[in-house]
Amino acid sequence: MTSQRFAGRTALVTGGGSGLGRAIALAFAAEGAAxxxxxxxxxxxxxxxxMIRAAGGTAEAIATDTTDAVRTTALVADTVGRLGALDVAVNNAGILRGGRPFADQNPDDWRALLETNVLGTVLAMQAQISxxxxxxxxxxxxVSSNIGAHTRLPGLAGYAASKAAVSALTRAAALDHIRDGVRINAVSPGASDTAMSLRPGEGPTERAARMxxxxxxxxxxxxxxxxxxVLYLASADAASVVGTDLVVDGGASA
Structure with missing residues (x-):
């Protein structure tokens, strides 16, 4: 029988339309969360x-842009209005840009990475914490990354900087708000079974051989x-885990 750790709870997952975000949303629903x-x-x-409703769960889809402060505030209000509460938030929305050495990465890529991965996380957290x-x-x-605070790869300086910022922001915000009853942590995945881990021209079979x-x-x-x-850190099982950055990367950054 599946655990029901989140029965009667409401979870918000950004970047929930595909990849890790979809998997996280489905996992919360399977354990009882709306x-x-x-x-x-x-x-x-x-x-x-x-998919959540077909499995007997409760879900709402809310279009937003986390780089917009007004819309992140509205996202929290919409979640509470539709589902009655906000108990857990997972900030998974992010982008990957790279492929050029540091000196050759263009300003548009830097702006996009910093706006989505850093500012988007800041604005989402501020609305959620409030x-x-x-x-x-x-x-x-x-959701941070093992690329950043934990390891670096050639051609990904901008992405690494943006995700290192997410890891640092997580720890800083955790210290500021644990006495408010808001417990904040991060997960830093390595390569996972999503399209983001595929190199140009590579399919799952080629990726498996490379990995x-x-x-x-x-x-x-x-x-x-x-x-x-993610679910462990969001659950009562991790009640005394505050400001941690849990790396899930198969030992790549060990």
Missing amino acids: VAVAGRTPATLAETAA HMRAHGGGAIVN KEQSPLGRVSSTAEVAAA
Whole structure:
């Protein structure tokens, strides 16, 4: 029988239309949470919500842009209005740009990475914390990356800087708000079974062969494995875990 750690709770997942975000949203729903899935693409959000409902769960799809402070505040209000509460938030929305050496990465890529990965996380957390501290507390999990604070790869300076910022922001915000009843942590995945981990021209078979050689574990992480780490940090099982950055990367940054 599936655990029901989140029965009667409401979870908000940004970037919930595909990849890790979808896996995380489905995992919360499977453990009893009502889930708001948010992001920029209404069609994929609707697909995630439909998958949750088809499995007997409760879900709402909410289109938003986390780089807009007004819309992040509205996202929290919409989640509470539709589902009655906000107990858990997972800030998963993010982008990957790269492929050029540091000196050659163009300003547009830097702006996009910093706006989506850093500013988007800041604005989302501010809106979520403001609500949670006024309504009995809650848990926030930010999805960072092993590329950043934990390891670096050539051609990904901008992405690494943006995700290192997410890891640092998580720890700083955790210290500021744990006494408000808001518990904040991060998960830093490595390569996982999503399109983001595929190199140009590469398919899953080629990626599997590459990871067999490159990863200490010998494979990418499944999306379910990353989701399990997120759910642990959001659950009462992690009640005394504050400001941690849990790396799930098969040993790549060890």
